[in-house]
Amino acid sequence: MAFKFAVIGCGGMGRKHSEVFKAMGKDTVTMAACCDLVPEKALAFQKQFGYFKTYTDYRQMLEEIRPDIVAVTTWNAAHAPCAIAALEAGAHVFCEKPMAMNAAEAQQMKETAERCGRILQIGFVRRFDTDAAEAKKLIDEGRLGDPVYARAFYLRRRGCPGSWFGNKPLSGGGPLIDIGVHVLDLARYLMGNPKPVSVFGTVNDQVHLNCAIAGVTSPWETDDPNVSVYNVEDFVAGEIRFENGATLHMETSYNMNLESEANNVEIYGTKGGLKLNPLELYTEIGQRLINVPVRPDNPFTGIGYENEDKHLIDCILNGTSSMASADDGLQAMKIIDALYESGRTGRSVDL
Numbered sequence: 001m002a003f004k005f006a007v008i009g010c011g012g013m014g015r016k017h018s019e020v021f022k023a024m025g026k027d028t029v030t031m032a033a034c035c036d037l038v039p040e041k042a043l044a045f046q047k048q049f050g051y052f053k054t055y056t057d058y059r060q061m062l063e064e065i066r067p068d069i070v071a072v073t074t075w076n077a078a079h080a081p082c083a084i085a086a087l088e089a090g091a092h093v094f095c096e097k098p099m100a101m102n103a104a105e106a107q108q109m110k111e112t113a114e115r116c117g118r119i120l121q122i123g124f125v126r127r128f129d130t131d132a133a134e135a136k137k138l139i140d141e142g143r144l145g146d147p148v149y150a151r152a153f154y155l156r157r158r159g160c161p162g163s164w165f166g167n168k169p170l171s172g173g174g175p176l177i178d179i180g181v182h183v184l185d186l187a188r189y190l191m192g193n194p195k196p197v198s199v200f201g202t203v204n205d206q207v208h209l210n211c212a213i214a215g216v217t218s219p220w221e222t223d224d225p226n227v228s229v230y231n232v233e234d235f236v237a238g239e240i241r242f243e244n245g246a247t248l249h250m251e252t253s254y255n256m257n258l259e260s261e262a263n264n265v266e267i268y269g270t271k272g273g274l275k276l277n278p279l280e281l282y283t284e285i286g287q288r289l290i291n292v293p294v295r296p297d298n299p300f301t302g303i304g305y306e307n308e309d310k311h312l313i314d315c316i317l318n319g320t321s322s323m324a325s326a327d328d329g330l331q332a333m334k335i336i337d338a339l340y341e342s343g344r345t346g347r348s349v350d351l
């Protein structure tokens with residue numbers, strides 16, 4: 001029997017996941033209901049994807065439709081309440097990244113999934129891309145030895161997406177919680193999901209404040225004419241130490257006075273190293289360290305959105321756990337909370 005699918009949040013990512021679930025076909029998934037605070041957005045989804053019913057209240061939707069799978073694709077502040085309600089209504093949940101506004105909410109979501117016996121998968125889409133899969137295979141084969149150091153960066157020069165992304169009560173923060181979380185999680189995944197034990201970070205918001213002082217009203221490059229709030233950080237840098245002794249250095253920004261934008265993960269091990277996008281391996285051949293372009297033709301492709309949704313279906317059918325689990329979401333939120341706290345206090349934070 002096909003799974004009844006519903007989406008909460010009919011914006012950009014709601015559209016992306018609706019496309020993927022719809023393409024699975026009605027023998028696998030029926031498009032049961034869509035919900036948005038803005039009725040016109042839900043109606044537009046109904047028209048585009050053939051959802052059976054539209055709602056503006058997700059609790060009513062969950063009560064009446066009793067979906068099997070719910071995608072939570074709202075702004076970050078609504079992730080925890082929507083995901084918890086959906087799990088309690090008996091659904092398996094796909095929740096977009098970041099898992100929540102903070103680790104306390106993430107913990108509650110994880111506990112709810114466990115109590116209800118449902119899968120809660122987090123939208124760590126980069127884990128599901130082809131280059132990440134091939135890198136993971138090389139690491140699992142032992143080509144790097146033990147991963148001991150990683151660098152993860154997602155840097156924009158003037159790149160707040162606008163809308164709610166710059167509004168802390170809705171987003172929970174700026175580039176760290178929005179885009180940094182992608183590479184932070186991807187690096188941790190490739191390092192074998194180690195447990196973080198301490199974090200030191202620096203958080204800065206002077207770039208946009210300087211722009212404001214200089215009379216530049218919009219310190220970001222966005223085509224959103226409605227941007228009026230920007231109260232999140234400009235950039236974050238930090239060191240994360242893991243239980244196994246490995247360290248991750250990360251940097252992320254919306255606004256940084258950089259030469260050019262950059263977004264990647266590099267993993268360094270006791271025997272070799274690699275970088276993604278496109279995947280390149282650094283390995284010793286005949287006593288020389290050689291750069292091997294593993295898949296120069298296959299950088300980050302975006303296929304991850306399709307792969308992650310299909311993975312959720314497989315996990316439900318096979319009763320297996322997700323490779324982007326609630327615990328992975330929680331660990332990322334703990335690191336993010338600690339980076340913000342360390343930036344505020346100037347001290348290292350033990351987890």
Ligand SMILES: NC(=O)c1ccc[n+]([C@@H]2O[C@H](COP(=O)([O-])OP(=O)(O)OC[C@H]3O[C@@H](n4cnc5c(N)ncnc54)[C@H](O)[C@@H]3O)[C@@H](O)[C@H]2O)c1
Pocket residue numbers: 008009010011012013014035036037038041056058073074075076078082096097098123125163164178
């Ligand atoms: N994985 C990725 O690559 C990726 C990319 C972009 C965004 N995201 C994440 O996806 C989520 C959504 O981002 P987006 O770009 O689609 O935002 P968006 O603004 O396009 O859409 C969000 C929608 O959620 C609706 N909404 C908010 N609270 C709601 C509630 N309580 N009930 C019903 N609807 C509600 C809003 O009205 C809006 O239409 C965010 O968490 C974001 O971080 C992930």
